[in-house]
Amino acid sequence: MRAETGGLIVGVDGSAQADVALQWALREAARRETTLVAVYAWVQSWDDGTRGIHHDDAEEVFAAKQTYVESLIDAAVQRSREAGHDVGDPERVTARQVHGWPAEVLLELGKELDVQMVVVGRSGLGRFGRFLLGSVSSAVVQHAHVPVTVVAHEGAPVPPPETHGAGPDNADGATAPEDTAPRVVVGVDGSDLSIGALREGAAAAERLGGVLQPVYCWQLTTISPLPEAWGWIPPVEDYDAWARTRLLDTVSGAHLDLPADRVRPVVVHAPPSPGLLGVAEGAERIVVGARGLGGFERLVLGSVSRQVLEAAPCPVTVVRG
Known part of the structure; x- marks a missing residue:
């Protein structure tokens, strides 16, 4: 796998929304014949145990996060292919784990890699699942310097559109x-x-x-x-x-x-x-x-x-x- 500038970047976190966004980004990168960077941004939590990121064995923590994001990519590629979608060459896809707040990481890395587009799920693993547009996706959409695509989970509730006046x-x-x-x-x-x-x-x-x-x-x-x-x-x-x-x-x-x-x-x-x-x-x-x-x-x-x-x-x- 290799990271190149000028491709796409997608945020992943293990949620169903992020998985759908990752699968969409795989297909879009294949259509554009460009690279894709899947980014897992994280901050220290109880799930990481008592070891801090500045501890002697911090490299083990980083390695575990890297393995995790690679597994998310592998699973998304497999599911996409089973559904009959073209996801292109897996060598074009790169996994990144970055310690930091997700929105900030995606925005900063997007600028660093000079990406064509940022892709996010409509909501992630935040506390307030009732909000249709999550805090991370909202922040990225508001502050990105390139187009942002927000992908909704297929099972997400969608209010029926109201129509007034003449039809289309x-x-x-x-x-x-x-x-x-x-x-x-x-x-x-x-x-x-x-x-x-x-x-x-x-x-x-x-x-x-x-x-x-x-x-x-x-x-x-x-x-x-x-x-x-x-x-x-x-x-x-x-x-x-x-x-x-x-x-x-x-x-x-x-x-x-x-x-x-x-x-x-x-x-x-x-x-x-x-x-x-x-x-x-x-x-x-x-x-x-x-x-x-x-x-x-x-x-x-x-x-x-x-x-x-x-x-x-x-x-x-x-x-x-």
């Missing part, structure tokens, strides 16, 4: 087509971060051999008043047309390296989070910007991004500027 339509007004191609759904609001999310999503769709679904969710309260509509209320169809134009302009401005027939813009008359989650049902991945066009620029993670992270049944990639 594609940008030319017809019902969004259904097929068996893998879908990558991207939240779009016209911000610079949503353009970055589009490019990240297009690259993911290309690797999957699937399609990209840029989604623009709109409400009267979020786009009112329309340009040149001061003093009167236009029909709903005008708002919908404006939303479609904004979505298509944003997609065009992203200059995506993906064939046009694999880009399927969708407009939804609904609040952003439930609208996006509704379209993403059955998708391979959701991609969102860390923050959108909301009024709180000081926030590191926007409310829509956080709601999607906490409720999505599929992996969610958060893109930063």
